[in-house]
Amino acid sequence: MTDKLEALRLEAETLSGLMMQLAENEIDSDSFAVMSDLGENGTEHECDLPITETALRASAVIDQLLAALEEKDQRIAELQQRLQQHKPIKLPAEFFIKVSGQAVSVMGTAAVMHRIRSAGHKVEVE
Structure with a gap:
C-alpha cells in the first residue's frame, strides 16, 4: 500500500x-x-x-x-x-508450409496446448 x-x-x-x-x-x-x-x-x-x-x-x-x-x-x-x-510458456518450434507460394508459419495445436497446460495454465477448446 x-x-x-x-x-x-x-x-x-x-x-x-x-x-x-x-x-x-x-x-x-x-x-x-x-x-x-x-x-x-x-x-x-x-x-x-x-x-x-x-x-x-x-x-x-x-x-x-x-x-x-x-x-x-x-x-x-x-x-x-x-x-x-507460473512458469513461462515455451512454445514448440514452428515449421513452415507453402500456401499459394507464400511461406506460412505453423505450430501444431496439440503441441501448443500441451506446452500451455505444462506451464500451469488452463486451455479451453472451442
Missing part, C-alpha cells in the same frame, strides 16, 4: 473511532440542519438529521470501506503471488 493510502487508512480508522464516540455521547442538540446551496439565491433548509445516528452510520460506512480495502489488498497480493508462480 502506498504511503498516501496508508495515511488515509489510518485517518479513516481514527475518524471511525471518533464517530463512534460521538454516537455514544449525550449531546444537548440532538440534530443538525442539512442545507442546500442555491447559488445566488442563498441556501435552503432541507432537513434535520440526528447527530448520533448520523455519526453511527458514518462509522459503520468507514469500517465497511476499510474492510473492503483490506479484502482488495489481500486479493491483489494473492494474484501477484500466483502470477509469480
